[in-house]
Amino acid sequence: MKFPSPSSxxxxxxxxxxxxxxxxxxxxxxxxxxxxxxxxxxxxGENGAGKTTLIKHILGLLRAELGSVRVxxxxxxxxxxxxxxxxxxxxEQPDLPGWMCVDELLRYSRAFYPKWDAAYAETLREQFGxxxxxxxxxxxxGQLAKAGLLTAQAHRPELLLLDEPSSGLDPLVRRDILEAxxxxxxxxxxxxxxxxxxxxEIERVSDHIAMVHQGRxxxxxxxxxxxxxxxxxxxxFETAQAKAPIIAGALSISGNGKEWSxxxxxxxxxxxxxxAGLGARVVDDRAPTxxxxxxxxxxxxxxxxxx
Amino acid sequence: xxxxxxxxxxxxxxxxxxxxxxxxxxxxxxxxxxxxxxxRVLAEQLTVNPNTVARAYLELEHAGIVxxxxxxxxxxxxxxxxxxxxxxxxxxxxxxxxxxxxxxHLDVELNEVIKxxxxxxxxxxxxxTK
Numbered sequence: 001m002k003f004p005s006p007s008s009x010x011x012x013x014x015x016x017x018x019x020x021x022x023x024x025x026x027x028x029x030x031x032x033x034x035x036x037x038x039x040x041x042x043x044x045g046e047n048g049a050g051k052t053t054l055i056k057h058i059l060g061l062l063r064a065e066l067g068s069v070r071v072x073x074x075x076x077x078x079x080x081x082x083x084x085x086x087x088x089x090x091x092e093q094p095d096l097p098g099w100m101c102v103d104e105l106l107r108y109s110r111a112f113y114p115k116w117d118a119a120y121a122e123t124l125r126e127q128f129g130x131x132x133x134x135x136x137x138x139x140x141x142g143q144l145a146k147a148g149l150l151t152a153q154a155h156r157p158e159l160l161l162l163d164e165p166s167s168g169l170d171p172l173v174r175r176d177i178l179e180a181x182x183x184x185x186x187x188x189x190x191x192x193x194x195x196x197x198x199x200x201e202i203e204r205v206s207d208h209i210a211m212v213h214q215g216r217x218x219x220x221x222x223x224x225x226x227x228x229x230x231x232x233x234x235x236x237f238e239t240a241q242a243k244a245p246i247i248a249g250a251l252s253i254s255g256n257g258k259e260w261s262x263x264x265x266x267x268x269x270x271x272x273x274x275x276a277g278l279g280a281r282v283v284d285d286r287a288p289t290x291x292x293x294x295x296x297x298x299x300x301x302x303x304x305x306x307x
Numbered sequence: 308x309x310x311x312x313x314x315x316x317x318x319x320x321x322x323x324x325x326x327x328x329x330x331x332x333x334x335x336x337x338x339x340x341x342x343x344x345x346x347r348v349l350a351e352q353l354t355v356n357p358n359t360v361a362r363a364y365l366e367l368e369h370a371g372i373v374x375x376x377x378x379x380x381x382x383x384x385x386x387x388x389x390x391x392x393x394x395x396x397x398x399x400x401x402x403x404x405x406x407x408x409x410x411x412h413l414d415v416e417l418n419e420v421i422k423x424x425x426x427x428x429x430x431x432x433x434x435x436t437k
Binding site for chain 2: 039040175178179182183185186199200203204205206207224227228232286287288289290292
């Protein structure tokens with residue numbers, strides 16, 4: 001099995017300088033990102049940050065007003081058939097016809113995708129424990145999400161696009177969804193793009209991440225590099241400090257009295273020296289969690305509770 | 308092979324996999340010549356990215372702890388790791404320093420620490436023979 005290095009591979013999705021306004025509200029502000037082939041790309045941001053609007057541009061449901069969006073090096077708005085046939089999409093609230101039974105949904109979905117793999121669809125149906133004769137309107141929220149995931153996956157799309165797939169679901173269904181993500185990249189090096197406000201999920205399964213905050217990308221890159229570059233230091237001062245110390249290059253400084261936490265991006269080697277200059281010593285130096293990194297960049301926290 | 312990863316403490320996941328595999332080998336729960344689970348199987352078991360597992364296996368291989376056999380799988384190395392004595396001392400000295408600092412903070416005498424080390428080794432040996 002080969003796991004191509006995403007940095008050297010070509011981009012499945014390329015977005016350059018994309019901006020979008022709805023009325024007077026700027027929802028996306030100069031967004032640029034590239035989704036490398038064969039990896040998992042996690043889009044992180046709180047509710048209302050612009051994640052769904054970004055995904056709608058990738059699907060060609062919204063036209064790029066400013067900037068450009070290319071998917072498989074095609075324009076998803078002018079070439080929807082070629083683009084959508086290669087994407088599997090699961091929205092936050094799957095919009096499935098409630099009067100259909102599970103097996104009717106499979107036959108119906110199959111008609112849209114020339115590459116539909118009926119045997120694979122059947123395997124997934126069994127694995128997800130979906131009863132073929134059950135009406136969709138009687139399925140639970142978790143079962144509906146699984147039905148949506150099944151129709152998004154059964155044509156083995158080159159790009160699996162999941163918009164807040166675990167939102168409001170119980171841990172068992174969330175696990176099924178994450179396993180589907182893992183299987184997708186482990187199989188034939190296909191690509192997954194998924195958005196979530198659950199940083200734990202993003203951290204577990206992503207190779208690359210982009211953090212979006214109020215329509216802007218505040219951090220984008222390989223998860224390994226991001227984790228490696230950021231350090232959380234604790235400084236101990238001999239005497240209590242009335243206000244936060246000023247440290248060049250620090251992303252965020254918080255604390256009180258004698259002990260202050262400092263988040264740095266990159267400058268980890270210089271910090272002990274800078275601290276000594278301020279009359280403090282470094283008493284702790286650790287790898288921050290993705291949530292702490294997000295807070296440092298966005299100046300705000302993401303709730304870790306599913307909405 | 309039972310290992311757990313957690314994203315709540317900030318330690319990169321591939322690091323957690325590496326240190327737990329090393330622990331399992333040291334505790335005798337993974338024997339020389341034993342096969343590690345395939346990358347994709349472990350990735351699904353831990354619900355982590357397969358590339359992360361691949362990276363952990365690669366680093367374990369570079370350290371001589373596991374060996375990859377072509378077209379087959381990844382196995383615990385037969386030979387004891389070939390790192391030099393100096394290298395071993397260097398790796399352990401860091402851990403020992405941290406341990407001594409902690410002991411000093413807690414007002415625990417050196418003799419007590421040595422006694423505890425012996426006791427823990429005993430426990431590890433007992434686990435290995437189970």
